[in-house]
Amino acid sequence: MRVHFKWWGLVFVLPAVAFFAAFNVFPMLFGLYLSLTDYDLLNPPIWVGLDNFANLLADRLFLTALRNTLLFVLGATLPVWVLSLLAALLFDQAFRGRDILKAAFFLPVLPPVVVVAVIWRVLLHPNGVMTWLIGGGWGVTEIRWLADAVLAPLSMIAVHDWAAIPFFMVIWLAGLAGVPPELREAAALDGAGAVRIFWYIELPHLRATAVLVAALSSINAFQAFALQYVIPTDPGGPANSTLVLGLLVLKYGFQYFRMGDAAAVSMVMFAMILIVTIVQLRFNRRA
């Protein structure tokens, strides 16, 4: 069969390609170029080769931000996968008031993340609602959720997971909807209980969904920024305990006048997310 190449077809895709090139490809390439320069935004960039990347290895701020980001990724993925799956399994059952409860459970997903952050900043006041809810029973009247270097990063994870779990629950529910009901019925007829049905029937069918949930939640967590910027009294504080890579890019670029370092950190973030994406694609193929 002869395939005719239609040149005029290019005309139709050209605007989209041009847009993508101008607003995605060019900034990425320019970012790569900047990562190889020392650039204070006020003077022309000076070429420094790979110095910025080499310096990152000994940069205490970068290493702190990297460690915090990895801890945040851990806290923003594993509990989210398990809890959102449990929530999906719960809402997959038929019970009275399920739809209303499901809608209420989904509510945290609706407001923009900055609004969520502002609300939680109020709730996490040392003498605020969360202290009353959690410490009230024991007579505790002050918990330094955001001023304690251990509690502050945990608070970020808790707020993130609060909004992320309902979102991923919906994805799991979509996956569960794809499990053929006759398989469940057959298993039930053969005497399988809920746990066995989940383990042997549902879970194998949820492989592709699991890969998607894992990839999306990891990428989302690597890009953490808004919560750590808005909730703590000082963005990234106290004592840098909530400083994540996304926040470090902002600090380096626009507060420290070190755009070359900011671009280098961005490239590291890009590489980390790329690895997650490649792993996801591999697993997706197998799934």
Place this chain on the structure above:
Amino acid sequence: MTIWIRLATAFVVLAWTGAASAQQVTLRMWMHEHPPRIPIDKQIVADFEKANPDIKVDHEIIPVAEYPTKLLTAFAAGSGPDVFNYASMLVAQYYNAHILAPIDFAAMGLADEQALTSQFAGGLDGIRFKGKLYGIPTEVSNWACFANNAIWREAGLDPDKDFPRTWEDLPAVAEKLTQRDSNGVPRRRGFDFDWPNRATFWFMPNTMLHQLGATMIDEENYTATIDTPAARKAFHYFQDWANKWRLGGPQYTDSRTEFLGGRLATDCSFGIWGIPQMVSAKIDWSVHPAPRWKDAVSDNGIDIYAFYMMVNARSSPAAQKAAWKLVRFYTDHAAELFAGAGLFVPRKEVLESEAYKTNPAAPFFLSELKKAQFSPRVVGYDQVLDAMLRGRDAMLQGQSVESVLPTMNDEVNAVLNRERARAAAMAR
């Protein structure tokens, strides 16, 4: 013949209008948003354009939160404003990048520097680099301590008599004013530093060190001098304030909000501009000098900061001349800006104005301002401040002052060395 006359006339008219448009200068002027100032600014700009028909001013008002990034990215894109207003803490970066033009006294219609400085009772040191002036103040501000008289009286104290003169006396007075719950958690604070405000941890430690005859950064030599007995004394004070005396800390709502809400008895983070806010919040206030150390060698109050109107050194020479003309015209309205927008500049017209004479706190602020100093101005201000805040947080998390200060000193020195080297490399 007629056709020739017509052509000649058209040529003359075109040449004349062409010349006129060649002389026309359009200035881009950027000011950060301060609502009470906006109508005054607009009027000043309109009057300036009327008085200078060859100069058009494109006046842009930018929200405070966006201002630093917008200014930075505008310069990065080569489209920085010709005239702009900025704070003293942040001008060093722009000075080092050769973006600030030195004052053109002739363009401003002044004979020399003396003709300018003689008009001011202070505030120019924040924009002087290596002996040269690079801007004119549009606001010079120093914080002082305000007492909520009602809370003081309720605690059986008279702010005029009992206001602590020294930092050492402050905790005991603050404790008397503090209301605590059964766990000892402050429910109403007697006094607290404005911890969430980053600038507080620039002004306050610097103020305390200045009083002891020391400084955190030697601006001339670009060296950190943080690991010193004076700094240890100041940082012990902050640590004890939050951890030992439990009189406040960064976990609580910022002090300005609490003071205006009637939940904080004393606050030392308002300037003269804060009085209208206290009046509208119906706070019965009185103003007092910031405490000094018992062994202070300098009688300075809280460090000064200022906003300056500056000119972009990368603008064309014609634009720069026009810009300095605008700066002169604008800053000559200092009395009007003080009366209408509360922006204080210690210059003759202001000190002789009705608004100044009828403001009961004004002489007090001027007297404190004359004794105060500017905090150091360094390239990499935000990096230095972040290093200090990290150190402060580490102390509040329980690390000893003695173990944190050497690290803080090294970190700040590393920042200063790198930034000075970068500035030198970029200047080449």
